[in-house]
Structure formats: C-alpha cells, structure tokens
Amino acid sequence: MVRWTGGVPGSGARALAAVVAGALPALTFPEPSLWWLAYGALVPWMLLLRTAPTGRRAVVEGWLGGLGFMVAVHHWLIPSLHVFTVVLAALLALLWAPWGWLVRALLGDPAGGPRAALAALVAVPCGWLMIELVRSWQGLGGPWGLLGAGQWQVAPALRLASVGGVWLVSLAVVAVNTAVTAVIALPRARVPVCGALGVCALAATVVAVAAPRPEESGRVRVALVQPGVLDGHDGAERRFARAEELTRGLAGRDLDLVVWGESSVGADLGRRPDLARRLAALSRAVGAELLVNVDARRPGPGGGIHKSAVLVGPAGPTGDRYDKMRLVPFGEYVPARGLLGWATSVGRAAAEDRLRGTRPVVLTLADGLRVGPLVCFESAFPDMTRRLAAEGARLVVVQSATSTFQRSWAPEQHASLAALRAAESGRPVAHATLTGVSTAYGPDGRRRGPVLATSASGAAVYELPLARGTTAYLRYGDWAVYGAFGALVALGAAAGVRRLSRGR
Known part of the structure; x- marks a missing residue:
C-alpha cells in the first residue's frame, strides 16, 4: 500500500516550505480574519516536520517555520525596525525548534499506532502553549499573535476563553490541527484519534455550558x-x-x-x-x-x-x-539600551525610554x-x-x-x-x-x-x-497553562520510565 508522506524534495525546498507553512496562521488574524483557517493552518507545517529525515532537520524546520510565523504576524513593524524585525523574529523563532523535534518524534513513523497519535494529541498542543507562554513575557515582545486570538469573533471560542483564557483556545486550535495531521499521516490511528477528539469536543461543550456566567x-x-x-x-x-x-x-x-x-x-x-x-x-x-x-x-x-x-x-x-x-519594546523603550541602542539608528526605535507605572x-x-x-x-x-x-x-x-x-x-x-x-x-x-x-x-x-x-x-x-x-478564568486564572506544563512533565516522565524498562 502506498502511504502519503508529504515529503518535499531537497533541503532548500524544504526550508522555503517551512517558512511559508509557518506563516500561514497569520491569515487567521485581522485584517484577513480567516478564522476558520486556524483549524488546518498548522497541518502543512506539521506534515513537513514529521517527514524530516533526521531529528536535527526537524529542529531546523521548526525554527524556520517559527521565523515565518513571527515575521508574518509582526510584518507591520518592518517600516519602524527594518531588518531588526527579522533579527528579533529569528531569535524568538528558536522557541519552535524543540517543537519541531516533538512533532517528528510523535508523528514521524508512518506505521505509528494509536499510542503515539494520542500522545501527540496531548503533547503537541501543550508544547505549542509553552512557546506562547514564554514569548508572552513583555521583554520578549509580549503576547501578540497568540493562535487562539484569531478566534475573537467566534462565539464558542469566546466561551472557552471565559473558562481558560486565550490559552485554552490556543490549546483547542492546535489539538484540532494535530488530529487532522494524525488522520492524514497515520492510517492506523484514525479511529482512536477521531474518538478522542470527539470526547474532547463533548467535554469542552459541557464545561462551556456549565461554567459560571456573569449576570x-x-x-x-x-x-x-x-x-x-x-x-x-x-x-x-x-x-x-x-x-x-x-x-x-x-x-x-x-x-x-x-x-x-x-x-x-x-x-x-x-x-x-x-x-x-x-x-x-x-x-x-x-x-x-x-x-x-x-x-x-x-x-x-x-x-x-x-x-x-x-x-x-x-x-x-x-x-x-x-x-x-508595560511598555512596548523598542517603541517606548529599548531593552538593554547599552547593547541594543544601535536599533535607533536603523529604525524608529524610542530615542528616550518612557517611565513605567508601578501598579x-x-x-x-x-x-x-x-x-x-x-x-x-x-x-x-x-x-x-x-x-x-x-x-x-x-x-x-x-x-x-x-x-x-x-x-x-x-x-x-x-x-x-x-x-x-x-x-x-x-x-x-x-x-x-x-x-x-x-x-x-x-x-x-x-x-x-x-x-x-x-x-x-x-x-x-x-x-x-x-x-x-x-468567570471561570477570573476565578482560576491560567490553569490551562499549568495543566499543559503538568501534562508535558507527565508524558516526559512516562517516556523516561519506558526507556529505562527497555534497557533492563
């Protein structure tokens, strides 16, 4: 039987494909507002990552896709920061390098069974959320272009946001993309993946209906x-x-x-x-x-x-x-001005740092x-x-x-x-x-x-x-972030235990 692998011939072609695929999710945000695209926008990138010939290549293509994503969602900064926009995007894109390895590790085997696919359905969205959490730190540019934010006009997504914030919406969007990728690439796992996605959708519906609503x-x-x-x-x-x-x-x-x-x-x-x-x-x-x-x-x-x-x-x-x-990096202050002050000479970075409020x-x-x-x-x-x-x-x-x-x-x-x-x-x-x-x-x-x-x-x-x-988010805060981190730790520990048991 012939199986679809999604391979792209040549490392140069793969590199270009990774950059373009990584940029696709930017179309889900305003002004285009193709919100529906979010539920498949990551699939081309993930299919490319799973066919990387080596783990090292998957790391590189994770970084290149992250570069495409960051430049696409921050392209409007180019007139102000010029080439520095690409430099910053390349540095932040390093966060996607381990995610690229993770996608290949869990979805890279065409003969992979339900266990790997179900593990991917948890680990891949949680890994993405950790990237969003880290880059949301103000010093790294703040939470602009979080994937869940593209669903701002979708009523069910807004209801999810009231439960777990934009973080929970991002988790749901990446989970759907992961399931679609698994269904395409792992024939043996199609039934359990679809079943798991259906259970998650039912659980999300119940939670959204039962969660508190302000009066x-x-x-x-x-x-x-x-x-x-x-x-x-x-x-x-x-x-x-x-x-x-x-x-x-x-x-x-x-x-x-x-x-x-x-x-x-x-x-x-x-x-x-x-x-x-x-x-x-x-x-x-x-x-x-x-x-x-x-x-x-x-x-x-x-x-x-x-x-x-x-x-x-x-x-x-x-x-x-x-x-x-919380001031805009470069727009209202220059981080580490002694080191990066040269940015004022190549763009419209702040000539003088604004002062911050305290509370x-x-x-x-x-x-x-x-x-x-x-x-x-x-x-x-x-x-x-x-x-x-x-x-x-x-x-x-x-x-x-x-x-x-x-x-x-x-x-x-x-x-x-x-x-x-x-x-x-x-x-x-x-x-x-x-x-x-x-x-x-x-x-x-x-x-x-x-x-x-x-x-x-x-x-x-x-x-x-x-x-x-x-709302549940007001009451419990960023529980989706903590839960994603805990899930990654648990999956990592389980993988470590299995590896140790095989070595005995």
Missing part, C-alpha cells in the same frame, strides 16, 4: 473620541483641538464617560493649566467625566515621560491617574462606576484585565494609538484583542484610539455598537451592559 446588571453609556489622521505640523495641538470639537458635539447624549485615545494630550496638565481648563469645560458641557491620556514629561527633578490615563471632571483633573506599566489603578467615577484603564499594548496581556476585574472594575477601557502602523493589519488586530479580554473577564471593554480602530465589546466578548475604522474621524456612543459575578 447582566445595569448599563453604561460610553463615548469614544477618535480625531483621525491629521496632516501638518503641531500634531499634538491639532489633535487636541479636533478631539475637543468632537467631544463638544456629544452634549446632551446622556453619557457616563468620554474616552480619548493614547497620547491624546501632549503636555502635562500641571504645566498647561489652559488645557486642564478646556478639558474641564468639556466635562461640564457633556455632563460626564473625561478619561484622557497624557504623554508628556512630568515636572520636578528627574521627571521622565509617562503615558498616563488621567480622569478629568467638571472642576478639572480629579487627581486619579494610571501610569502605563494597576481602578478609577471611580462620580456616579460610583469603577473603571479599569489600560494603555495600548497592555490589552494584549490577559492577566492585566483579570486583575482589574478582580479589584472591582466593572468597565475596562483601553486607550490606544496605532497611527504609526495605520496602513497595516495592526489596528484591526489590536482592536480584536478587546473581545477576548471582555470574554475572559466578564466585563465590557471599550477600545479607544486616535486614528482607528475604535470599538467596544460586551461582557460576553460580542461587539456592541459601531466601528470607527482607520479612515474615520468622529465620535461614537456605546451603550454597554454591565455585569456582576465571575
């Missing part, structure tokens, strides 16, 4: 102000004036909060009392507090530049502020509503929204600016992350930007209200349901 409790009316792209000099002043004009048009809309995007105010309000007075006048005109974002140097000795969410009421700044804690802050509005602010990149981190919700935030607000990447896939992808954060936390999330995409999501992760695209300059009002109670 709707009240409504909040939030306006998001998006000045849009403004040409010419004095950008900060013109941006402020445009946001001021748009906000004034919101008078009489019965609002609870008006949100401006990241870096919407380009001067410290203590140094510019005229700006503080203009903001206070706007608050009085619309009958709601304003949450603006100040990107400026603070007064005082040694004062550096912070990005701060600042609450402004009818009498002026209330004194409540949140300083951004999350939950702001309390005049009507008692508690709001948890995040600034831009921070919405990619599941733990930050979870912590704000645990500390009492009933609404999460993200202030963002992606104008540097206006004509790329980045604005749409960034806005989609708010859907996952809403589903995980069971809290509505509003995502306000300077130049798009601005939108909002309910506590179930479903989009509520209009979308202000990158071509828009305007303001939109969102009536969002508030929710009380908890």
Whole structure:
C-alpha cells in the first residue's frame, strides 16, 4: 500500500516550505480574519516536520517555520525596525525548534499506532502553549499573535476563553490541527484519534455550558473620541483641538464617560493649566467625566515621560491617574539600551525610554462606576484585565494609538484583542484610539455598537451592559497553562520510565 508522506524534495525546498507553512496562521488574524483557517493552518507545517529525515532537520524546520510565523504576524513593524524585525523574529523563532523535534518524534513513523497519535494529541498542543507562554513575557515582545486570538469573533471560542483564557483556545486550535495531521499521516490511528477528539469536543461543550456566567446588571453609556489622521505640523495641538470639537458635539447624549485615545494630550496638565481648563469645560458641557491620556514629561527633578490615563471632571483633573506599566519594546523603550541602542539608528526605535507605572489603578467615577484603564499594548496581556476585574472594575477601557502602523493589519488586530479580554473577564471593554480602530465589546466578548475604522474621524456612543459575578478564568486564572506544563512533565516522565524498562 502506498502511504502519503508529504515529503518535499531537497533541503532548500524544504526550508522555503517551512517558512511559508509557518506563516500561514497569520491569515487567521485581522485584517484577513480567516478564522476558520486556524483549524488546518498548522497541518502543512506539521506534515513537513514529521517527514524530516533526521531529528536535527526537524529542529531546523521548526525554527524556520517559527521565523515565518513571527515575521508574518509582526510584518507591520518592518517600516519602524527594518531588518531588526527579522533579527528579533529569528531569535524568538528558536522557541519552535524543540517543537519541531516533538512533532517528528510523535508523528514521524508512518506505521505509528494509536499510542503515539494520542500522545501527540496531548503533547503537541501543550508544547505549542509553552512557546506562547514564554514569548508572552513583555521583554520578549509580549503576547501578540497568540493562535487562539484569531478566534475573537467566534462565539464558542469566546466561551472557552471565559473558562481558560486565550490559552485554552490556543490549546483547542492546535489539538484540532494535530488530529487532522494524525488522520492524514497515520492510517492506523484514525479511529482512536477521531474518538478522542470527539470526547474532547463533548467535554469542552459541557464545561462551556456549565461554567459560571456573569449576570447582566445595569448599563453604561460610553463615548469614544477618535480625531483621525491629521496632516501638518503641531500634531499634538491639532489633535487636541479636533478631539475637543468632537467631544463638544456629544452634549446632551446622556453619557457616563468620554474616552480619548493614547497620547491624546501632549503636555502635562500641571504645566498647561489652559488645557486642564478646556478639558474641564468639556466635562461640564457633556455632563460626564473625561478619561484622557497624557504623554508628556512630568515636572520636578528627574521627571521622565509617562503615558498616563488621567480622569478629568467638571472642576478639572480629579487627581486619579494610571501610569502605563508595560511598555512596548523598542517603541517606548529599548531593552538593554547599552547593547541594543544601535536599533535607533536603523529604525524608529524610542530615542528616550518612557517611565513605567508601578501598579494597576481602578478609577471611580462620580456616579460610583469603577473603571479599569489600560494603555495600548497592555490589552494584549490577559492577566492585566483579570486583575482589574478582580479589584472591582466593572468597565475596562483601553486607550490606544496605532497611527504609526495605520496602513497595516495592526489596528484591526489590536482592536480584536478587546473581545477576548471582555470574554475572559466578564466585563465590557471599550477600545479607544486616535486614528482607528475604535470599538467596544460586551461582557460576553460580542461587539456592541459601531466601528470607527482607520479612515474615520468622529465620535461614537456605546451603550454597554454591565455585569456582576465571575468567570471561570477570573476565578482560576491560567490553569490551562499549568495543566499543559503538568501534562508535558507527565508524558516526559512516562517516556523516561519506558526507556529505562527497555534497557533492563
């Protein structure tokens, strides 16, 4: 009988195939949003890995596929970092090298039986999740392009996210890809693999139905102000004036909060009392507090530049502020500047490091509503929204600016992350930007209200349901990550015991 092996002739052709196959999952994220592709996007790469002639070759092709993946999901950084984007991607892609070996070890034998296939069904997704966990560390770039994030508009996936976070969604997506690969490549294992996948799907359905859901409790009316792209000099002043004009048009809309995007105010309000007075006048005109974002140097000795969410009421700044804690590598600071400072000469890396905040802050509005602010990149981190919700935030607000990447896939992808954060936390999330995409999501992760695209300059009002109670992810946190690590340890220990018993 002839069996399909998926081999690609020649090491050069295999290398190119690995890079292209690794890049395929990027199409599942916005802007393309081919979410359905995620459930087969890894199959070509995995079929290639399992046919690698040696374990060393599988390691190389794992690294090359990781390189393709990282460049594809971060391609929008190339205009800013140029060749440094590829250098960073090549370093982070090393995380996929052992995963390539793992795929070959478990799926590489065409005569492999059910035991190897079922072990792969557990180990391969868990191995992928460990890669996502490591590269999610802020110093390595943060959790951008997690595979599960491509399912942000799929209701069952959002329900899974409420149980185990985006991590559980990634596990499910990779498990399906592993099962498809095993069905194609291991004829003897088709029935048990399909049976195991069916059991997992049934278990996931039961858990999703039985898991706690926050109960709707009240409504909040939030306006998001998006000045849009403004040409010419004095950008900060013109941006402020445009946001001021748009906000004034919101008078009489019965609002609870008006949100401006990241870096919407380009001067410290203590140094510019005229700006503080203009903001206070706007608050009085619309009958709601304003949450603006100040990107400026603070007064005082040694004062550096912070990005701060600042609450402004009818009498002026209330004194409540949140300083951004997790900064964008190279965009807002240069890691190990003494070693990597040369990056500023080949791209638009930060000439001066921004300063970090020290703790999350939950702001309390005049009507008692508690709001948890995040600034831009921070919405990619599941733990930050979870912590704000645990500390009492009933609404999460993200202030963002992606104008540097206006004509790329980045604005749409960034806005989609708010859907996952809403589903995980069971809290509505509003995502306000300077130049798009601005939108909002309910506590179930479903989009509520209009979308202000990158071509828009305007303001939109969102009536969002508030929710009380908890989700399983709020209650138990990153249990999917710990479970995946434990499963890998158990499988490794079992393999070690079998090897020892054979050697006796």
